[in-house]
Amino acid sequence: MEQAQHHIRPLLEGCLRQDRACQRSLYLEFYSYSMSICLRYSDNRDDAAEILNDAFMKIFSNLKTFDFGKPFKPWLRKILVNTAINRYHQKQRQIQTEEIESLYNKSDTEKTLSGISYQEVVGLLQNLSPAYRTVFNLHVIEGYSHEEIGRILHISTGTSKSNLFKAKEQLKKMLNDFFEADYVRTR
Amino acid sequence: MSEPDNDNLERFFRKAAQDPHVVFNENDWRKLEARLDAKAFRASSNRPNRWRSGVASVGVILFFTGITYFLLPDRHKSGLTYSTKNSRIEAIPENKSADMVESPGKAAPDIVALKSNQIASVKKNKSNAEIKTFTVGNATGNSNTGNQDRPDQRVETKKEAGENLSRSTPNGIQPQDALENRLTELKVSEGGTGYSPAMALTLREDSVDRLFVEKDKPDAGKSEMKANPDSVVKGQVTPAPARWSIVLSFAPDFSSTRSNQYTAPGTAFGLIAHYHLSNSFSVATGVIKSHKQYWSYGNEYQPPKGYWKRNTNGVVPESIYGTCNVLEIPLAVQYKVAKMKRSRMFITGGLSSYIMLNESSYFTFENANPGSNEEWNSSKTSQYLFSIANVSAAYERDVLPNLAIGIEPYAKIPLTGIGWSGIKMLSMGASVTLRYSFRKKPD
Numbered sequence: 126m127e128q129a130q131h132h133i134r135p136l137l138e139g140c141l142r143q144d145r146a147c148q149r150s151l152y153l154e155f156y157s158y159s160m161s162i163c164l165r166y167s168d169n170r171d172d173a174a175e176i177l178n179d180a181f182m183k184i185f186s187n188l189k190t191f192d193f194g195k196p197f198k199p200w201l202r203k204i205l206v207n208t209a210i211n212r213y214h215q216k217q218r219q220i221q222t223e224e225i226e227s228l229y230n231k232s233d234t235e236k237t238l239s240g241i242s243y244q245e246v247v248g249l250l251q252n253l254s255p256a257y258r259t260v261f262n263l264h265v266i267e268g269y270s271h272e273e274i275g276r277i278l279h280i281s282t283g284t285s286k287s288n289l290f291k292a293k294e295q296l297k298k299m300l301n302d303f304f305e306a307d308y309v310r311t312r
Numbered sequence: 313m314s315e316p317d318n319d320n321l322e323r324f325f326r327k328a329a330q331d332p333h334v335v336f337n338e339n340d341w342r343k344l345e346a347r348l349d350a351k352a353f354r355a356s357s358n359r360p361n362r363w364r365s366g367v368a369s370v371g372v373i374l375f376f377t378g379i380t381y382f383l384l385p386d387r388h389k390s391g392l393t394y395s396t397k398n399s400r401i402e403a404i405p406e407n408k409s410a411d412m413v414e415s416p417g418k419a420a421p422d423i424v425a426l427k428s429n430q431i432a433s434v435k436k437n438k439s440n441a442e443i444k445t446f447t448v449g450n451a452t453g454n455s456n457t458g459n460q461d462r463p464d465q466r467v468e469t470k471k472e473a474g475e476n477l478s479r480s481t482p483n484g485i486q487p488q489d490a491l492e493n494r495l496t497e498l499k500v501s502e503g504g505t506g507y508s509p510a511m512a513l514t515l516r517e518d519s520v521d522r523l524f525v526e527k528d529k530p531d532a533g534k535s536e537m538k539a540n541p542d543s544v545v546k547g548q549v550t551p552a553p554a555r556w557s558i559v560l561s562f563a564p565d566f567s568s569t570r571s572n573q574y575t576a577p578g579t580a581f582g583l584i585a586h587y588h589l590s591n592s593f594s595v596a597t598g599v600i601k602s603h604k605q606y607w608s609y610g611n612e613y614q615p616p617k618g619y620w621k622r623n624t625n626g627v628v629p630e631s632i633y634g635t636c637n638v639l640e641i642p643l644a645v646q647y648k649v650a651k652m653k654r655s656r657m658f659i660t661g662g663l664s665s666y667i668m669l670n671e672s673s674y675f676t677f678e679n680a681n682p683g684s685n686e687e688w689n690s691s692k693t694s695q696y697l698f699s700i701a702n703v704s705a706a707y708e709r710d711v712l713p714n715l716a717i718g719i720e721p722y723a724k725i726p727l728t729g730i731g732w733s734g735i736k737m738l739s740m741g742a743s744v745t746l747r748y749s750f751r752k753k754p755d
Contacts, residue, residue: 148348152341160334172682174337178344179680185348212682215625246328265322266329293321300321 133197140188152181158198159205164247165262166209168255180208206267210277213259249299257292264289350686354633354674554750559584561600561720563743569608569735575633578603580741584642592648596660600640606737608632610675614734615688624684629675636671636731640664642702655709664700664724669693671731690732699728700739708747718745 133154139147159180163173183204191200250258259278263269264285269277271285278285561584564577582600589595610629620628644662651657670691677684701724708718720743726736 143352145345145348149341149345152344153336156336156340157334160340161329164334165329174340174343175682177340178347179682181344182347182351183680186351208680211679215627215681215683218626243328243333246325250325261325265325296325297321300324 134193137188137191137193137197140185143185148185151184155198155201159201161243161247162202162205163209165250165266166206166213166259168251172212176205176209176212179212180205183208206263210259210263213255213278216255245303249296249303252299253292253295257288257295260285260288261292261296347686350674354676553588554752555588557586557588557594557747557749559586559596559598560746560748561743563720563722563741565602565604565739565741567604567606567737567739569606569612569737575605575607577741578605578635580640580743582640582743586646586747594646596644596646596662597642600642602638602640602739603635604638604737604739605635606633606735608634608735612735613673614729615732623688624675624677625681627677627679627681627684630678631676632673632733633676634671634673634733634735637669638730639667639669640700641667643698644702646706655707658706658708658720660702660704660706660720660722662702663698663727664702665698666696666700666730667693668696668731671733673733688732692732694731696728696730699726699730701725701727704743706745708745714749714751716747716749718747719743720745 133151136147136151136154140151156177159177160173163176163180164170167173167176180201184201191197250261253261256278260274263274263277264271271282271289274280274285275282280288559582561580561582563580563582565580566575566577568575580600580602582598584596584598584600586594586596608631610632613628613632620626642662642664644660646658646660649657649659670693671689673688675684675686675688702722703725704720704722706718706720708716710716722739722741722743724739726738729736731737
């Protein structure tokens with residue numbers, strides 16, 4: 126970890142000077158990692174790229190507040206997740222509740238896969254409604270409690286639990302479409 | 313769903329999320345780079361303090377330097393009044409009596425003898441060649457820019473004027489300083505007493521070359537010499553000013569929706585025509601093409617209803633950086649508040665109509681606003697009749713007989729909102745002006 130931090134320190138210092146080459150290098154360095162997070166919170170790749178770029182704009186703007194004595198990756202992850210949640214809030218203002226019902230019908234994914242890749246997993250997540258997906262990501266992947274999720278998303282703990290339950294139900298159904306019914310159980 | 317199912321599902325997704333590999337897409341970086349460039353541009357534009365302090369400092373320095381230079385007495389003329397090889401015009405201070413400047417007889421041949429060929433247009437309606445009417449140029453070499461000096465500055469005299477004038481010689485007195493200040497007040501009193509209380513004047517022979525002889529008046533029996541102090545420059549006969557003048561102007565233009573928030577200045581080029589109603593008043597109109605740059609809060613914008621909802625996810629930008637090109641058509645009245653020897657000061661007030669040629673706005677949001685439009689552009693023209701009030705003050709200085717340069721600080725105060733966003737844009741600046749005054753053709 127320290128070695129990695131040592132490796133990116135010159136990049137971060139270059140970014141502080143608004144050095145475009147350093148900014149690009151940092152972006153490249155963490156592109157895959159960051160994009161993987163953004164993809165899980167977004168409806169599609171374009172949305173994920175916008176979240177990613179919003180997050181990096183914040184990073185480049187606020188890098189002076191970063192404590193260089195601490196690891197960069199958690200800070201980056203936190204910004205990415207917060208940016209994704211901001212976007213979720215903005216979407217919530219736009220999207221009406223009927224979208225929740227309609228989204229599940231879109232999950233007509235490929236069924237001929239013999240395995241499943243990260244992209245396909247992300248594809249499954251992206252078929253969830255934003256509310257279910259965000260709760261699932263925050264709880265399952267990021268490890269937030271329902272109380273924390275409730276505070277972050279401005280929903281009650283019960284709603285968080287309910288959304289998580291429904292997310293899992295839908296994911297299970299989708300996975301069953303990909304694999305045999307007992308595939309998940311036997312892993 | 314059973315608990316083991318839940319655990320398996322969570323483990324499955326956690327594991328899937330652990331080692332992702334997402335292929336880099338160059339387009340994503342390009343989009344980010346474009347945003348970084350735009351931000352850098354806005355940052356460089358939004359440095360009001362540096363710009364304002366810099367421009368203000370330069371303006372203040374130039375202003376006081378100009379005032380000092382222009383208003384202090386002309387050093388190169390302080391010792392001796394206007395003088396050429398064979399001619400002199402000398403003035404006696406006001407407190408000197410005519411007797412004190414009475415010249416010896418020797419001076420007589422040198423002094424005014426209005427040669428017949430030099431006053432060809434002087435009508436002699438009596439055998440004694442009575443001098444009719446003259447317009448006397450400004451012996452100080454001043455130019456006339458047309459709007460300031462009318463042929464109302466006259467000196468009336470009879471034929472004795474020449475004699476009276478000829479009687480005055482310096483005689484050891486140093487009247488030169490007074491000449492420039494007094495010449496415009498020159499009144500050679502009628503009746504041959506010869507001297508005004510203000511001064512005595514000596515016109516040497518070639519000074520007469522500068523006399524501009526006006527056409528005859530109906531009251532030809534009474535001689536009248538009109539002294540237009542600005543009409544003669546270094547031996548040239550300069551006609552009286554016409555009523556028209558044109559002004560070319562350039563200004564750095566600071567625009568904003570609030571008086572304390574300015575970006576880098578835009579520019580304003582203008583061509584204004586003045587019609588002089590009197591010695592003091594003129595009306596002006598013309599066209600000024602301005603490129604305006606401004607900064608405002610998002611809530612000061614009044615775009616078409618529903619615009620924010622449709623284009624920025626309903627989020628009103630925190631700030632907006634805008635640019636626009638406008639044609640301004642002013643209609644103003646200018647009043648001359650002060651006149652110095654070669655310079656003058658004006659105040660101007662009026663209304664302007666704007667023709668918006670094109671405009672662009674760049675939005676900045678407080679938080680990330682993905683999917684939002686970040687800018688808005690339009691080339692649609694729109695007109696706003698008398699939507700801006702203009703006030704300005706100007707200082708102007710002659711540089712050539714027909715040409716004057718000046719500086720004109722101005723403020724343009726919005727009366728209505730303009731443009732797509734309906735913003736009320738305040739503009740301030742200081743124009744550098746170049747005025748050309750037309751002259752009447754000599755008869």
